[in-house]
Amino acid sequence: MPDIKIVTDQAVAAQIKAILCAWGMVEPALSITARVLLWADLRGIDSHGISMIASSYRRMRDAGVLNFTPRLETVVDLPAIATIDGDGGLGHYPSVTAMELAIGKCRHTGLASVAVRNSNHYGAAGYYACMAAEAGLIGISMTGVHVAATVPTFGAEPRFGTNPIAFAAPAGRNPPFVLDMATSTVAIGKLVLAARAGKQLPAGWALDEQGRELTDPQRARALRRLTPLGGTRDLGSHKGYGLAMMVDILCSTLSGAAFAPARPPFEPGQPYDVGHFFLVLDPGAFRDKAGFVDDLDAMIDCLHATKRADPAQPVLVAGDPEAATERQRRTEGIPLSSVLVDELRDIARAANAEFTL
Amino acid sequence: MPDIKIVTDQAVAAQIKAILCAWGMVEPALSITARVLLWADLRGIDSHGISMIASSYRRMRDAGVLNFTPRLETVVDLPAIATIDGDGGLGHYPSVTAMELAIGKCRHTGLASVAVRNSNHYGAAGYYACMAAEAGLIGISMTGVHVAATVPTFGAEPRFGTNPIAFAAPAGRNPPFVLDMATSTVAIGKLVLAARAGKQLPAGWALDEQGRELTDPQRARALRRLTPLGGTRDLGSHKGYGLAMMVDILCSTLSGAAFAPARPPFEPGQPYDVGHFFLVLDPGAFRDKAGFVDDLDAMIDCLHATKRADPAQPVLVAGDPEAATERQRRTEGIPLSSVLVDELRDIARAANAEFTL
Numbered sequence: 101m102p103d104i105k106i107v108t109d110q111a112v113a114a115q116i117k118a119i120l121c122a123w124g125m126v127e128p129a130l131s132i133t134a135r136v137l138l139w140a141d142l143r144g145i146d147s148h149g150i151s152m153i154a155s156s157y158r159r160m161r162d163a164g165v166l167n168f169t170p171r172l173e174t175v176v177d178l179p180a181i182a183t184i185d186g187d188g189g190l191g192h193y194p195s196v197t198a199m200e201l202a203i204g205k206c207r208h209t210g211l212a213s214v215a216v217r218n219s220n221h222y223g224a225a226g227y228y229a230c231m232a233a234e235a236g237l238i239g240i241s242m243t244g245v246h247v248a249a250t251v252p253t254f255g256a257e258p259r260f261g262t263n264p265i266a267f268a269a270p271a272g273r274n275p276p277f278v279l280d281m282a283t284s285t286v287a288i289g290k291l292v293l294a295a296r297a298g299k300q301l302p303a304g305w306a307l308d309e310q311g312r313e314l315t316d317p318q319r320a321r322a323l324r325r326l327t328p329l330g331g332t333r334d335l336g337s338h339k340g341y342g343l344a345m346m347v348d349i350l351c352s353t354l355s356g357a358a359f360a361p362a363r364p365p366f367e368p369g370q371p372y373d374v375g376h377f378f379l380v381l382d383p384g385a386f387r388d389k390a391g392f393v394d395d396l397d398a399m400i401d402c403l404h405a406t407k408r409a410d411p412a413q414p415v416l417v418a419g420d421p422e423a424a425t426e427r428q429r430r431t432e433g434i435p436l437s438s439v440l441v442d443e444l445r446d447i448a449r450a451a452n453a454e455f456t457l
Numbered sequence: 458m459p460d461i462k463i464v465t466d467q468a469v470a471a472q473i474k475a476i477l478c479a480w481g482m483v484e485p486a487l488s489i490t491a492r493v494l495l496w497a498d499l500r501g502i503d504s505h506g507i508s509m510i511a512s513s514y515r516r517m518r519d520a521g522v523l524n525f526t527p528r529l530e531t532v533v534d535l536p537a538i539a540t541i542d543g544d545g546g547l548g549h550y551p552s553v554t555a556m557e558l559a560i561g562k563c564r565h566t567g568l569a570s571v572a573v574r575n576s577n578h579y580g581a582a583g584y585y586a587c588m589a590a591e592a593g594l595i596g597i598s599m600t601g602v603h604v605a606a607t608v609p610t611f612g613a614e615p616r617f618g619t620n621p622i623a624f625a626a627p628a629g630r631n632p633p634f635v636l637d638m639a640t641s642t643v644a645i646g647k648l649v650l651a652a653r654a655g656k657q658l659p660a661g662w663a664l665d666e667q668g669r670e671l672t673d674p675q676r677a678r679a680l681r682r683l684t685p686l687g688g689t690r691d692l693g694s695h696k697g698y699g700l701a702m703m704v705d706i707l708c709s710t711l712s713g714a715a716f717a718p719a720r721p722p723f724e725p726g727q728p729y730d731v732g733h734f735f736l737v738l739d740p741g742a743f744r745d746k747a748g749f750v751d752d753l754d755a756m757i758d759c760l761h762a763t764k765r766a767d768p769a770q771p772v773l774v775a776g777d778p779e780a781a782t783e784r785q786r787r788t789e790g791i792p793l794s795s796v797l798v799d800e801l802r803d804i805a806r807a808a809n810a811e812f813t814l
Contacts (some may be wrong), residue, residue, distance in 0.1 A: 175575045178536055181567040181742045209685045210538040211570050238711070256765040267703045267709070277706065279699035285692055302691045311766025329696055334659045335642055335688040342636035342775040345760070346624045349634065353626070353752045354595070356744045361759055379736075385538045386572045395710045398568045402582040402718055403702070409668025415612045418699040 105441050106433040107457050112150050113138045114456040115444060119153055122162055122453035123166035129193035133223075136192040140224040141434045144425035145280075147289045150223040150436070154443040156221060157190065163321040166189040166190060166220060166370040172197055180209040183355060184216045188371035191222025191243070195376055199228045202233050210385030215355035216376040219238075220246070225266035226280030226422075232380045233268035233276035236389070240379040241266040244351040246372035248360040250284045250326045253338040258309030258325055259361050262287055263347035270383075274400045278419030284326040285337075295321040303332025346408040350377040462798050463790040466812050469507050470495045471813040472801060476510055479810035480518055481525035486550035490580075492683040495497075497581040498791045501782035502637075502790045505581040507793070511800040513578060514547065522660035523547060523577060529554055537566040540712060541573045545728035548579025548600070551731055556585045560592050567742030572712035573733040577603070582617040583637030589737045590633035593746070598623040599738040601708040604731035607641045607683045607719040610695040613668030615682055616718050619644055620704035625776075627740075628751040633755045635776030640701040641683040642694075652678040661688025663755040707734040 117136040125133065142151030145385035160166050169190030174182055180202050198214035205212035222228075225241045232239025245261020251258050262282035269277045286305050292318040294301055303313045304327055307319035313332070315319050329340025352359045357375025364370070383392035406415040441457050448455040473491040498506030517523050527546030539558050543551035555571040562569035579585075579627055582598045589596025602618020609616050619639035626634045631687040643662050651658055660670045661684055663677035670689070671677050686697025709716045714732025716740065721727070740749035763772040798814050805812040 142628060176743060178567055178742060183743050206765055209566070209570065210535050213568050213738065213743075238706075252760055252763055252767055252772050254770045255760075256766045257764045259760060259763055265700075267699075267706075269706050277702065279696075279703055281693075281699060283685070304692050307766075311764075311800040329693050330642070330686060330688070331692040335661050335692060336638075338773075338775070339636075339638040339686055340458050342624075342638060343622075345634065345756070345775065346636055346758065349595070349624075349753060350625050353756060354738070354740055354743050356748060356752070359752065359756050359759070362755055381570065381711070383711055386533060386540050386570075386711050392710055395716065396706060396714070398719055399702070399705065400504060400709060403609055403612075403616060406609055406616055407668075409611055409613045409616045409664075413611045415537050415609050416695075418695070418702065434786070 103438045104435045105381055105438055105457065108433050109138055109142060109188040111432055111456050114397065114454075115448070116150055116153065117316055118453040118456060119448055119451055120168075121446070121449075122451035126169055127191060129170070132196045133190055136196065136223045137229050139227050142225075142429050143224070143422040144302050144429070145224045145226070145285065145422065150444065151440055152221065154440060154447060158447055160220065162455050164364075165370075165372055167371070170194070174201075179207055179414045180212045182214045184214060186216055186219030187362055188218055189220065191216070191219040191374065191376060194224045195228055195241075195378070196231070198232045198378050199239070199241070199380070199438045202378050203232060203237060204242055206237055206380040206382050211379070211381045213377070213379045215378075217355035217357035217373065218359070218371055219374045219376060220372055221374065224280060225264040226268065226278050228378055229266040229268035229280070230276065230278055231279070233270045236270050236384075238270070238381040238383060239268045240377075242347045242351050242413050244348050244357060244360065244375045246360060246363070246374050249288060249324050250328055251311060253328065253333055253341045254311070256309065257309075259326045260344040260348055261360060262326065263344040263351075265343065265347060269396060270393065271400055274397050275419055275423040276415060277396065277400065278422065280418075283329050283340050283347060285329050285340065286326065288326070291317060291321045291324070306337065321374065382395040391392045399424065460795045461792045462814065463792050464748070464793055465790050466495055466499060469791055470810075471496055473507055473510065475810040475813060476801070476805055476808055477525075479805075479808035483526055483751065486527070489553045490547055490549040493553065493580040493584050496584050496644065499783045499786050500581070500583075500702045500779040501786070502581045502583070502779065504644065507801065508797055509578065509580065511797060511804060513805055517577065517652055520723075522727075522729055527551070534545030537562055539571045541571060543573055545575055546577065548573070548576040548731060550732060551576050552579045552585055552598075552735070553588070555733065555735050556588045556596070557736070559735050560589060563594055563737040563739050566739045568736070570734070570736045572732065572735075573701050573713035574714035575728055575730055576714070576731045576733060578731065579733055581637060582621040582623035582798070583635050583647070585735055586623040586634065586637070587635055588626035588629045590635070591739075593627050595626045595738040595740060596624070597615075597734075599703050599704045599708050599734045600713060601717065601732045603717060603720070603731050606645060607685055607701055608664050608668060610685060610690055610698045611668070612625050613664070613666065617701040618703055618717060619683065620701040622700065622704060625748065626753060628753045628757055630794060631754050634757065634774060634782040635779065637775075640684050640686050640697050640704060642688045642697065643681070643683065645681055648678045648681070649675060661692065703729060708732040771813065
């Protein structure tokens with residue numbers, strides 16, 4: 101494949117750090133941001149890895165949105181709860197800090213929640229949920245999004261971001277259960293891929309300016325109006341809409357961050373004020389921990405053993421494809437498109453940063 | 458409408474209590490169960506009100522599944538967490554007890570969670586979330602289901618119940634936000650209604666024994682194989698599947714209750730061992746409470762003001778239709794189908810209970 105370059109995980113991490121460092125980011129944010137983005141690349145969540153620098157973070161930096169030397173402030177600190185102000189930086193650093201804080205609190209209280217406001221894009225939602233699972237805990241991670249793309253049921257204009265929900269739970273002999281899903285039917289990335297391939301969209305992915313179903317991939321890509329999960333009213337889009345609003349209540353309203361459509365018109369230097377929500381539960385506080393792990397393993401095994409609709413396609417459990425991709429990429433390297441590599445080379449050059457790919 | 462009888466809320470509550478009392482249920486379970494079922498009838502969630510007695514509880518009672526004199530046991534009691542054993546009774550009594558306990562704990566800790574095991578059907582999931590919202594708190598309520606009906610993506614046999622998620626948050630000038638949704642695309646009740654009306658199902662509601670799309674309403678009703686929210690893989694059924702599994706992990710695995718497909722074959726007197734999950738968060742612990750309420754009111758107003766796809770159909774917020782129905786039914790009474798009234802008359806007669814409808 102001539103348009104793919106295989107690079108090592110070290111090279112990806114070094115490239116992320118070189119560019120962000122040249123943009124003025126300092127430790128510990130630098131290493132944390134690189135770690136979270138690299139994780140997405142390793143897990144095959146390519147839209148949320150190093151590509152974010154080219155697709156989004158560069159533009160936000162150029163617009164003066166991002167504070168590269170944020171000083172996090174813990175504005176509320178109770179035994180089981182905290183609220184962190186991200187000081188307008190990228191979201192990975194306050195979010196890792198929030199999840200570490202929640203995990204620490206959870207060791208004493210059995211459950212804990214940390215809200216983050218005045219933040220920005222935090223990468224893949226699943227990373228933070230997995231931090232809890234790696235600590236033997238159940239983790240939940242959600243985020244608001246600074247730009248509205250998802251149209252409420254019966255509506256004709258966007259009100260929510262893709263507002264993801266991530267949930268991870270620790271198993272024993274199986275990898276953890278890791279759900280990481282947008283509450284829109286598909287992400288913007290799927291419209292872009294369909295537009296590139298010139299393929300009509302399935303009805304229920306995107307809408308036009310009047311809120312009608314749109315299957316033309318070029319127009320859908322330009323309009324960026326997504327349906328909530330369910331796609332159509334008949335198939336339950338009001339449920340996806342309700343989940344998207346739940347995510348915004350927990351991320352924006354609970355933390356005191358901005359709700360995207362209610363945000364004042366953008367001005368340079370004005371923060372996006374994105375909010376995140378994190379929750380951690382200790383199964384060992386509710387029941388014997390070993391029993392929880394055994395029962396989750398049994399549930400996962402039961403699902404893998406489910407009779408198949410197509411003998412060639414096994415029934416998967418959330419997190420299975422990403423775990424398989426991670427095993428492969430850790431040994432064989434990470435494939436990046438040549439287009440992305442070229443963009444990153446240009447960005448590195450413009451920033452006077454080393455090019456490591 | 459000759460096949461509809463309008464009855465008062467008092468008559469409905471009295472009928473529920475008369476039958477359950479004749480079956481051996483005692484206080485406080487009796488009043489609590491009647492209150493939860495009546496709430497569903499008032500809110501227009503007709504499938505989860507008094508009709509449950511005819512459609513499900515009678516059969517469970519006859520099969521010897523239900524303990525009508527349960528002694529709840531709080532098997533774990535920590536400052537922010539508890540686990541309750543429901544002793545094999547209907548789910549309403551342990552669930553109200555669990556939510557009251559969580560609300561009380563939340564007053565001290567800012568968030569609290571209570572898990573319930575060894576329970577049964579608990580009525581409408583939204584009731585418990587609304588208990589928190591009425592107390593000025595955010596409430597989450599989920600439940601497992603004793604019989605599997607939802608088929609995982611790529612699968613050809615059911616693994617989950619309709620596994621609902623309810624989430625409620627308190628507003629100020631608006632009614633609370635109340636999301637109460639099955640994680641299947643539709644509930645079994647919709648298949649029954651379509652079968653009665655002889656209408657073909659939309660593709661994506663139901664599956665056949667091979668996991669293929671099924672649009673014949675009679676076969677779908679008989680087979681009872683639902684899709685996860687999303688309906689098809691293209692429209693994101695793997696997300697609904699993931700949410701259904703998340704609900705079962707929180708309700709069954711966390712509490713130590715049974716996972717439906719892993720339950721041993723039913724024997725009379727053997728409990729279904731259904732689990733529930735409750736979580737309460739105090740917005741006033743994360744930020745100023747008034748700010749939360751103002752921001753949620755602004756979000757709700759913003760959604761109501763969303764440009765409409767159809768000028769005649771306003772954009773709704775989760776809980777709006779049920780709040781409107783409740784206002785109407787509290788003054789005008791509750792419509793019950795004559796078929797249901799006749800069934801309840803027969804059940805009352807067989808139980809030597811008063812007939813109050």
